[in-house]
Amino acid sequence: MSSLSDTVLSVIYKRKSVRSFKNGRKEIPKETLEAIIKTAFAAPSAMNLQPWHFIVITNHSILNTLGDALPYAKMLYKASAAVIVCADTKVSEFAWELDCSAASQNILLSVEAFGLGAVWTALYPHEERALFVKNLFHLPENITPLNVIPIGYPDGTEQPKDKYIAQKVHVNAWQSV
Numbered sequence: 744m745s746s747l748s749d750t751v752l753s754v755i756y757k758r759k760s761v762r763s764f765k766n767g768r769k770e771i772p773k774e775t776l777e778a779i780i781k782t783a784f785a786a787p788s789a790m791n792l793q794p795w796h797f798i799v800i801t802n803h804s805i806l807n808t809l810g811d812a813l814p815y816a817k818m819l820y821k822a823s824a825a826v827i828v829c830a831d832t833k834v835s836e837f838a839w840e841l842d843c844s845a846a847s848q849n850i851l852l853s854v855e856a857f858g859l860g861a862v863w864t865a866l867y868p869h870e871e872r873a874l875f876v877k878n879l880f881h882l883p884e885n886i887t888p889l890n891v892i893p894i895g896y897p898d899g900t901e902q903p904k905d906k907y908i909a910q911k912v913h914v915n916a917w918q919s920v
C-alpha cells in the first residue's frame with residue numbers, strides 16, 4: 744500500500760466522536776477551519792446538486808447558547824468552534840439529508856486529520872431542535888439545519904471503536920447471521 748492510502752485509512756480508523764475537549768477553548772486557526780470546511784464541498788451529492796451551506800461558529804457566546812438549548816450537545820460549552828451543516832431544500836428536495844450527511848462525514852474526517860476532535864450532534868430529525876437553530880440564525884424557510892458539529896482540542900478521553908463485524912458482509916448472496 745502507498746503511504747497515501749496508509750494515511751487515509753489511518754484517519755478513517757482513528758476518527759471517533761470526541762465529546763471531551765481540553766479546557767480553555769484554544770482558538771482553532773482560521774486557515775484550519777477553512778481547510779476543514781473545504782473538504783465538505785468535496786463530498787458526493789445526488790445529481791451533483793450540492794445543496795449544502797455551512798454556518799461556522801467561533802463566538803463563545805453563540806456556542807454556549809446552542810449548548811443551553813441542545814440536550815445532547817453539552818460539549819459545546821468547551822468547544823472552540825462548531826459547524827452547522829444546513830441544506831437548501833429547494834435545491835434538493837429528495838436527497839438533501841444524504842448529501843449533507845456525506846459532507847458532514849468529510850468534516851469529521853478532516854477534523855481528525857488535523858489532530859482535532861468533533862462529534863455529530865443531531866438537529867434533524869428532531870423538529871424542535873432544528874426550529875431553535877432556525878430561529879436563532881433567522882434562517883430562510885428553505886434552509887434546514889441537519890446537525891451541529893462541535894470542534895475542539897481533544898483531551899484524549901475518547902478512543903476509536905473497532906466496529907467491524909465480518910458476518911455483516913455478504914458476498915454474492917445473503918448469508919444469515
Ligand SMILES: Cc1cc2nc3c(=O)[nH]c(=O)nc-3n(C[C@H](O)[C@H](O)[C@H](O)COP(=O)(O)O)c2cc1C
Pocket residue numbers: 758759760761762815816862863864865903904
Ligand atoms: C445521525 C447521528 C446523530 C448523532 N447524534 C448525536 C448527538 O446528538 N450527540 C452526541 O453526543 N453524539 C451523536 N452522534 C454520535 C454517535 O453517538 C457516534 O457516532 C456513535 O456512538 C459511534 O461512535 P464513534 O463516532 O466514536 O465511532 C450522532 C451520530 C449520528 C451519525
